[in-house]
Amino acid sequence: MNIQENISLKSFNTFGIDKKAKFFVEVVSENEVREAITFANKKNVPLFILGGGSNILLTKDLEALVIKIEIIGIKVLEENEDQVFVEVGAGENWHSFVIQCIKNDWAGAENLSLIPGTVGASPMQNIGAYGVEIKDIFKSLQAIHRDTLQMKVFNAEECGFGYRESVFKNELKDQYVITKVVFALKKKPEFQIEYGAIKTTLEEMGIKTPSIASISQAVIHIRQSKLPDPKVIGNAGSFFKNPTVPFDFFQKLKNTYPEIPSFSNEQGVKIPAAWLIEQTGWKGKTFDKIGVHKNQPLVLVNYGGGDGYEIQVLSEKIQQSVLQKFGILLHPEVNFL
Numbered sequence: 255m256n257i258q259e260n261i262s263l264k265s266f267n268t269f270g271i272d273k274k275a276k277f278f279v280e281v282v283s284e285n286e287v288r289e290a291i292t293f294a295n296k297k298n299v300p301l302f303i304l305g306g307g308s309n310i311l312l313t314k315d316l317e318a319l320v321i322k323i324e325i326i327g328i329k330v331l332e333e334n335e336d337q338v339f340v341e342v343g344a345g346e347n348w349h350s351f352v353i354q355c356i357k358n359d360w361a362g363a364e365n366l367s368l369i370p371g372t373v374g375a376s377p378m379q380n381i382g383a384y385g386v387e388i389k390d391i392f393k394s395l396q397a398i399h400r401d402t403l404q405m406k407v408f409n410a411e412e413c414g415f416g417y418r419e420s421v422f423k424n425e426l427k428d429q430y431v432i433t434k435v436v437f438a439l440k441k442k443p444e445f446q447i448e449y450g451a452i453k454t455t456l457e458e459m460g461i462k463t464p465s466i467a468s469i470s471q472a473v474i475h476i477r478q479s480k481l482p483d484p485k486v487i488g489n490a491g492s493f494f495k496n497p498t499v500p501f502d503f504f505q506k507l508k509n510t511y512p513e514i515p516s517f518s519n520e521q522g523v524k525i526p527a528a529w530l531i532e533q534t535g536w537k538g539k540t541f542d543k544i545g546v547h548k549n550q551p552l553v554l555v556n557y558g559g560g561d562g563y564e565i566q567v568l569s570e571k572i573q574q575s576v577l578q579k580f581g582i583l584l585h586p587e588v589n590f591l
């Protein structure tokens with residue numbers, strides 16, 4: 255285990271923010287996780303657990319030990335006629351895992367193609383796209399408690415999954431290091447193609463009978479045409495969550511803004527945050543090296559050399575505008591550091 259000092263995190267976050275870590279280590283096993291935590295305790299510095307850095311905003315240098323999770327491995331634990339249970343190391347790249355699923359004819363992850371980041375971070379905010387969330391294919395995870403160093407297995411219920419939420423962002427925040435995740439994938443696919451442009455994209459691709467491979471290709475195509483590639487323009491995907499408001503509140507909004515897009519759910523009415531931001535005039539606004547993406551206003555961007563704190567200030571101004579115009583407080587999806 256090689257603990258380095260004063261390392262730039264620029265290449266370890268998709269925003270491309272150039273902030274430093276006091277200590278930095280890559281860990282490849284559960285034992286190394288424990289060793290790294292012990293080191294941080296001895297040095298009396300806090301910990302930060304890093305995956306692919308695609309859902310963080312670095313606003314300052316981290317006076318901490320950054321533990322980058324590199325635990326790899328994909329192993330079939332058990333299978334039956336309908337399902338296959340696959341254990342995946344937390345450091346595996348999410349999209350590479352999805353591709354492995356497709357190659358093996360394991361269904362369920364295809365709609366989640368091309369989401370950046372690691373498998374270990376996927377339960378943190380119950381990643382989701384195109385009508386599917388990881389909770390739909392999740393069986394359990396293993397995590398090490400940061401104080402006791404004991405391993406605990408969490409089932410789906412214990413993870414408290416919600417829309418871009420889990421217990422690890424709330425009650426158990428900063429308490430566990432996720433080391434492995436077990437997925438329950440299906441042998442008989444149940445295609446989800448109603449959401450977004452999947453159906454029309456499949457038609458444009460000339461596909462009459464969908465397969466998990468063609469759905470994955472359609473999702474990749476849609477994502478590449480809609481979202482900026484972090485390798486080209488620094489970003490962390492959707493900066494804010496889509497807010498859900500009560501039905502009666504929505505009805506009043508609808509009277510004022512009849513064109514407001516919406517999706518009803520059990521909790522109320524979900525409104526696309528991108529629409530709210532666009533209506534407040536922020537779409538495409540650029541401020542020196544940072545800004546709001548010109549096509550996708552939900553994505554804040556670093557054009558190169560931008561500062562994380564300035565992106566935070568910009569996000570607060572957007573929140574303020576949306577609150578003033580619509581009475582809705584947007585909550586960030588990105589984790590601020």
Ligand SMILES: Cc1cc2nc3c(=O)[nH]c(=O)nc-3n(C[C@H](O)[C@H](O)[C@H](O)COP(=O)(O)OP(=O)(O)OC[C@H]3O[C@@H](n4cnc5c(N)ncnc54)[C@H](O)[C@@H]3O)c2cc1C
Nearest residue numbers: 303305306307308309370371372374375381382432490491
């Ligand atoms: C272009 C783009 C598109 C995106 N699209 C989507 C999308 O469609 N849907 C979606 O849900 N998200 C999306 N995201 C957000 C991001 O990809 C996910 O949140 C992803 O799961 C983050 O993984 P990561 O490994 O990069 O996590 P990081 O950014 O490294 O970490 C995120 C949080 O998880 C914690 N963490 C990471 N690994 C562990 C671990 N092993 N144990 C404990 N804590 C850990 C970190 O401490 C941090 O708090 C997108 C991001 C980008 C840049």
